[in-house]
Amino acid sequence: MRAIVCSRYGPPESLRLVELPDPIPGPGELLIRVRATPVNSADSRIRALRMPSPLFSLAGRFALGFTGPRRRVLGTEAAGTVESIGPGVTRFRPGDSVVAVLGMRLGGHAELARVRESGPVIKKPESLSFEHAVAVPFGALTALYFLRDIARVSAGQRVLVVGASGSVGAAAVQIARHLGARVTAVCSTLNVETVRTLGAEGVIDYTRDDPFSRRAEFEAIFDTVGATTFARCKDALTPTGVFLPAVMTATEILQLLTTARSKGRRVRSGVTPERPHDLATVFDLVSSGALKPLIDRVYPLEDFVEAHRRVDSGRKVGSVVLSFPSPPAV
Ligand SMILES: NC(=O)c1ccc[n+]([C@@H]2O[C@H](COP(=O)([O-])OP(=O)(O)OC[C@H]3O[C@@H](n4cnc5c(N)ncnc54)[C@H](OP(=O)(O)O)[C@@H]3O)[C@@H](O)[C@H]2O)c1
Structure with a gap:
């Protein structure tokens, strides 16, 4: 071969x-x-x-x-x-x-x-x-794990997806929406329309606006590309909001440990598990039209x-x- x-x-x-x-x-x-x-x-x-x-x-x-x-x-x-x-x-x-x-x-x-x-x-x-x-699987399994399992995103919550035009980000916008969340997506000018068609309610062009200047707006911020830090986006989280970095440096690992028992703003992350039932779930989402x-x-x-x-x-x-x-x- x-x-x-x-x-x-x-x-x-x-x-x-x-x-x-x-x-x-x-x-x-x-x-x-x-x-x-x-x-x-x-x-x-x-x-x-x-x-x-x-x-x-x-x-x-x-x-x-x-x-x-x-x-x-x-x-x-x-x-x-x-x-x-x-x-x-x-x-x-x-x-x-x-x-x-x-x-x-x-x-x-x-x-x-x-x-x-x-x-x-x-x-x-x-x-x-x-x-x-x-x-489908690479982005969707990661988005499912971070949003459904780690952040336990539920209907009506506001979720900010950073890097919404990447593999993980594009799936995250769609899966957060499927979970009933109100999604704001962060991408550059070139990808604004693409990201909107994925179902984002709001789109922030990071080349024009600072996505993290909002105050206490998001229950979850999913940084799919390592574009920001907990320190930078903390104020944009609600008082019990969670920051989800898909890419972890030593700083995020330390913050994850120090905020582990906190009921306030905290950092949560992990490594996507390879589970057969999750693969079935993401293809069910594709069949139902919730995930493209x-x-x-x-x-x-x-x-x-x-x-x-x-x-x-x-x-x-x-x-x-x-x-x-x-x-x-x-
Ligand atoms: N923890 C885990 O288990 C796990 C699992 C899978 C992946 N990951 C990690 O997740 C990361 C993302 O993977 P991916 O495959 O989704 O990435 P990707 O597809 O390569 O991401 C590319 C996208 O990121 C956007 N982007 C770049 N800089 C940005 C910024 N500052 N703000 C917003 N968007 C930005 C780009 O859009 P523009 O050109 O418009 O900026 C581009 O569309 C990787 O580092 C990977 O290692 C972790």
Whole structure:
């Protein structure tokens, strides 16, 4: 199979498209012929070992590999057809179209990917293309976890989504709205209309206005891109409001600990869990029309360097997706 390999941490040009042996599905595993896979902020972070601080970079080397990632094929999600199944697989058959979250096991940026049947993998809704289906989980699972599980956003609450045009932000606007919240989105001039179509009641263009100059207005501020700090947005929170940074530096970790028992304004965050039932939930939201995937651009597999450059720019609108050619008919 062909796979995009990251042998050393570095820029997009350090990636290579190479031939690797075809993987064989083990017990309880499916082998997916990948048709589409996103290049997301996690892939870009791992490839470049771009961490919020030098201390995190050192921790990253221990966790991921010292000179390059131990798991050389990146890719946290994949959509495709089941090529074969390992012993004990009961829910899927060869030929099924599926969407899977590989998470930190990675491996989506290849023509074939191994997926655990017990993990987050579901049949792809027929109404969605592989490209649109695979653009859903990364942002939506994160938004669901932060808004529903951490902040427990409920109907009528006011939520500010910072970075509303990114993968996580675009899903956050829609999921907060689905939870009944009144959503204000923060983005630049270029993305105001896009973000409004996602369902934001108010939009603040951060190039013209300071989104955090409001006083005691929001029950939750979800900073999906590391654009602000607790100190800067604190006054915009209600007295019991919660600041949710998706990107944590040492400062946020400290604030999270020091405000843990507070009933006042506080910081809450975490790492998105990879749960099968959450994947089902986000695709239910897609089926009901509450959540629409937002795609920045689809690149052919061979343009993986360009795709990574686009993600590195920090300007993508929704998801960047790599599309794989369909296998020849037999
Ligand atoms: N904690 C977790 O479990 C978890 C899970 C997933 C992701 N994350 C983290 O979440 C972060 C966001 O991921 P993502 O994939 O959603 O990012 P992304 O798609 O790469 O974000 C790009 C978007 O951010 C917007 N943006 C950039 N600077 C901004 C600013 N100052 N204010 C408002 N918007 C701004 C850009 O719009 P403009 O060009 O208009 O500025 C662009 O549309 C990543 O750092 C990732 O590591 C954390």
